[in-house]
Amino acid sequence: xxxxxxxxxxxxxxxxxxxxxxxxxxxxxxxxxxxxxxxxxxxxxxxxxxxxxxxxxxxxxxxxxxxxxxxxxxxxxxxxxxxxxxxxxxxxxxxxxxxxxxxxxxxxxxxxxxxxxxxxxxxxxxxxxxxxxxxxxxxxxxxxxxxxxxxxxxxxxxxxxxxxxxxxxxxxxxxxxxxxxxxxxxxxxxxxxxxxxxxxxxxxxxxxxxxxxxxxxxxxxxxxxxxxxxxxxxxxxxxxxxxxxxxxxxxxxxxxxxxxxxxxxxxxxxxxxxxxxxxxxxxxxxxxxxxxxxxxxxxxxxxxxxxxxxxxxxxxxxxxx
Amino acid sequence: xxxxxxxxxxxxxxxxxxxxxxxxxxxxxxxxxxxxxxxxxxxxxxxxxxxxxxxxxxxxxxxxxxxxxxxxxxxxxxxxxxxxxxxxxxxxxxxxxxxxxxxxxxxxxxxxxxxxxxxxxxxxxxxxxxxxxxxxxxxxxxxxxxxxxxxxxxxxxxxxxxxxxxxxxxxxxxxxxxxxxxxxxxxxxxxxxxxxxxxxxxxxxxxxxxxxxxxxxxxxxxxxxxxxxxxxxxxxxxxxxxxxxxxxxxxxxxxxxxxxxxxxxxxxxxxxxxxxxxxxxxxxxxxxxxxxxxxxxxxxxxxxxx
Numbered sequence: 001x002x003x004x005x006x007x008x009x010x011x012x013x014x015x016x017x018x019x020x021x022x023x024x025x026x027x028x029x030x031x032x033x034x035x036x037x038x039x040x041x042x043x044x045x046x047x048x049x050x051x052x053x054x055x056x057x058x059x060x061x062x063x064x065x066x067x068x069x070x071x072x073x074x075x076x077x078x079x080x081x082x083x084x085x086x087x088x089x090x091x092x093x094x095x096x097x098x099x100x101x102x103x104x105x106x107x108x109x110x111x112x113x114x115x116x117x118x119x120x121x122x123x124x125x126x127x128x129x130x131x132x133x134x135x136x137x138x139x140x141x142x143x144x145x146x147x148x149x150x151x152x153x154x155x156x157x158x159x160x161x162x163x164x165x166x167x168x169x170x171x172x173x174x175x176x177x178x179x180x181x182x183x184x185x186x187x188x189x190x191x192x193x194x195x196x197x198x199x200x201x202x203x204x205x206x207x208x209x210x211x212x213x214x215x216x217x218x219x220x221x222x223x224x225x226x227x228x229x230x231x232x233x234x235x236x237x238x239x240x241x242x243x244x245x246x247x248x249x250x251x252x253x254x255x256x257x258x259x260x261x262x263x264x265x266x267x268x269x270x271x272x273x274x275x276x277x278x279x280x281x282x283x284x285x286x287x288x289x290x291x292x293x294x295x296x297x298x299x300x301x302x303x304x305x306x307x308x309x310x311x312x313x314x315x316x317x318x319x320x321x
Numbered sequence: 322x323x324x325x326x327x328x329x330x331x332x333x334x335x336x337x338x339x340x341x342x343x344x345x346x347x348x349x350x351x352x353x354x355x356x357x358x359x360x361x362x363x364x365x366x367x368x369x370x371x372x373x374x375x376x377x378x379x380x381x382x383x384x385x386x387x388x389x390x391x392x393x394x395x396x397x398x399x400x401x402x403x404x405x406x407x408x409x410x411x412x413x414x415x416x417x418x419x420x421x422x423x424x425x426x427x428x429x430x431x432x433x434x435x436x437x438x439x440x441x442x443x444x445x446x447x448x449x450x451x452x453x454x455x456x457x458x459x460x461x462x463x464x465x466x467x468x469x470x471x472x473x474x475x476x477x478x479x480x481x482x483x484x485x486x487x488x489x490x491x492x493x494x495x496x497x498x499x500x501x502x503x504x505x506x507x508x509x510x511x512x513x514x515x516x517x518x519x520x521x522x523x524x525x526x527x528x529x530x531x532x533x534x535x536x537x538x539x540x541x542x543x544x545x546x547x548x549x550x551x552x553x554x555x556x557x558x559x560x561x562x563x564x565x566x567x568x569x570x571x572x573x574x575x576x577x578x579x580x581x582x583x584x585x586x587x588x589x590x591x592x593x594x595x596x597x598x599x600x601x602x603x604x605x606x607x608x609x610x611x612x613x614x615x616x617x618x619x620x621x622x623x624x625x626x627x
Contacts, residue, residue, distance in 0.1 A: 056531060057525065058530055058531060083588055086533075087533040087534070087535060088533060089533065090530070090531055090533035091531060091532035091533035091534075092533055095531070095532075096531045097526070098524060098528065098531075100524050103523065103524040104524045104525055104527075104528045105528065106525040106528070106529065106543050106547070107525070107547065107621075107622070107623060108544075108546045108547055108550075108620065108621060108622060109543075117532060118532045118533070118536070120530070121533060121534065122533065153622040153623070155622070155623045166528075169528075169532070176471065197611060
């Protein structure tokens with residue numbers, strides 16, 4: 001568990017438009033060890049996906065630019081790699097699956113062609129071997145009749161099946177890290193559970209580290225070992241999953257957990273965090289959460305809190321100073 | 322696949338029938354009697370009537386139409402009033418010329434437009450994009466005949482590289498084919514650019530990149546095949562149009578093609594020839610559309626064959 005595969009230090013990814021700069025990810029640090037699942041949770045616009053795409057170096061430059069930080073993958077900085085070296089890593093040693101299974105597969109190529117493509121590219125297989133391996137991968141992700149499916153096109157499959165294909169594709173080369181960007185958001189609840197179960201199972205079989213990005217705390221509770229709560233381009237709380245759920249510390253995390261409906265006990269009005277996530281460039285000083293925090297004090301207005309270590313957690317809040 | 326193709330062809334039948342009605346009516350409703358041209362003003366009413374009778378022009382319109390339709394099935398477009406020869410022969414003599422020009426222009430337009438459209442999309446908002454699209458805008462706004470005249474002036478009159486007019490060698494074909502192809506390429510290049518841009522923003526292109534594929538493969542395999550789907554439809558339609566579009570160019574370059582034949586016949590009210598050539602040209606457009614639909618299904622697996 002302790003072998004660190006990925007270590008992100010002070011990552012800053014900004015977007016530059018004609019008249020403003022938007023710090024979408026602003027100094028985020030975390031690490032993932034072999035076989036570990038790190039959950040990254042946050043509302044829309046908190047910088048989760050940008051973090052993931054920064055690791056893959058898949059953001060369009062311009063407007064995006066990684067202005068500072070390190071992404072150490074097996075102690076090598078991905079930000080210093082050439083485009084060719086990056087291509088060798090993508091889909092091979094670090095893979096990614098996306099939110100939209102309906103549109104993430106190419107509609108004009110067969111499933112088999114799309115899975116075998118990575119195998120031919122990264123593993124030097126020939127066509128026949130790659131198709132055989134693709135069928136094996138489809139079996140692994142529990143798609144019935146894989147020999148038939150391998151010749152079919154994405155539109156012939158349901159959303160859940162397509163996400164399974166995406167997983168098969170991402171794991172075909174046995175990557176060391178799988179980045180899952182909201183893999184279950186677009187799926188039915190029953191399918192969601194199956195997909196999460198599948199990811200967990202394959203992770204155990206293959207020893208892959210998983211970075212699970214989601215806004216769904218239920219998903220986090222289900223799969224994560226560690227959790228990072230992101231807000232407005234910053235990490236506000238970073239701890240192991242049990243501590244986070246049993247003893248949340250940051251007012252934002254507490255608010256998030258309160259806004260999850262409960263099955264037990266009396267039905268109460270659902271808690272909502274007031275206001276909306278500000279644009280990352282709206283808050284220039286003080287704590288990022290100050291506009292929506294109910295426990296705000298004077299210092300929060302002017303000075304941003306550092307990460308404060310509390311037991312196993314890191315919290316960015318003056319309350320714990 | 323075959324079933325789909327047959328279905329598409331069957332669906333074209335009502336279109337063809339409507340087309341024959343329109344072609345037939347337009348000419349018969351136009352004022353002026355064609356036989357006036359043959360008989361001249363000094364003729365007795367009896368002779369006049371007998372000639373009308375000979376061409377069937379004294380019968381009710383509906384009877385004339387069905388006769389016309391019946392003859393069409395046998396590819397018999399009647400005889401030319403002026404030249405006293407079967408129209409089908411006249412058309413067959415001219416058609417290869419028009420086809421050669423049309424197809425040369427079409428191929429030229431495709432090999433110019435598609436790479437330019439891709440180039441512009443991939444280098445979006447750079448000087449390359451602006452140059453390509455300004456060129457395309459010019460090509461679209463310049464009338465074909467004017468562009469043809471410009472080419473004639475520079476390459477035939479001033480530089481004397483190509484002959485000014487006539488038909489016979491491949492050199493005669495170069496300028497008109499360029500005039501036709503370049504103006505047509507403008508439309509296709511713009512479509513190609515916007516189609517490619519749309520596809521490049523799709524999730525599956527991001528997936529392709531996330532697999533570690535080279536940018537070449539992402540663009541020329543994953544994106545291009547999708548971007549071509551709307552282009553194929555457009556090209557099918559253009560194939561028909563470009564053959565019809567050579568009417569003007571044939572006149573400018575004095576090429577003895579179907580377009581010239583049609584224009585000459587319109588001037589001389591040679592009904593059967595006008596009808597025959599219009600039917601051939603409109604059929605080319607319908608055929609182009611059928612080819613586009615079939616190609617469409619070949620590229621896009623989401624189109625069902627049954």
